[in-house]
Amino acid sequence: MLTYDGLVSWAGMENVTRAEPATVARWQIPERQSLLLAEVGVPTVTQLVEYAAIQPEEAPRLATNDGRLFYQVTGDRHCDLVPGLLWAFGVEPNTGAV
Numbered sequence: 001m002l003t004y005d006g007l008v009s010w011a012g013m014e015n016v017t018r019a020e021p022a023t024v025a026r027w028q029i030p031e032r033q034s035l036l037l038a039e040v041g042v043p044t045v046t047q048l049v050e051y052a053a054i055q056p057e058e059a060p061r062l063a064t065n066d067g068r069l070f071y072q073v074t075g076d077r078h079c080d081l082v083p084g085l086l087w088a089f090g091v092e093p094n095t096g097a098v
Contacts, residue, residue: 004040011043017052018042019073026058027071033096042073049089050076062090069093 007016019037027034042052053075055061060069070090089098 002036002040007040007043011045015044016041017044017054019054020056023054023056027060027091028093029071029091029096033091037073037091044074049074053088060090060093062086062088064090073098 004016004018018039018041019034021034021038024034024037037054042054043049044051051074053072055072060071062070062072064070070092072088072090074089076087091098
């Protein structure tokens with residue numbers, strides 16, 4: 001099972017961000033996924049995940065091309081180059097799928 005220490009040894013301490021437990025506890029995702037985000041964290045990886053952008057809101061806000069809404073957990077700076085473009089990872093409500 002993935003652990004914070006394991007993720008830190010792979011990505012480096014400065015590249016792992018843990019979610020605030022109270023924030024992800026309000027999201028409509030399985031408890032296991034909430035615990036992973038809060039206890040293990042989200043890694044940043046060059047040219048894939050530039051920064052953790054764990055949304056504080058209770059309702060999902062990351063819109064997909066097909067109209068679904070996810071909870072946003074990462075972001076990148078491509079939107080600085082192409083207005084309106086957001087490359088991000090999110091968590092699907094109810095299932096917790098990324």
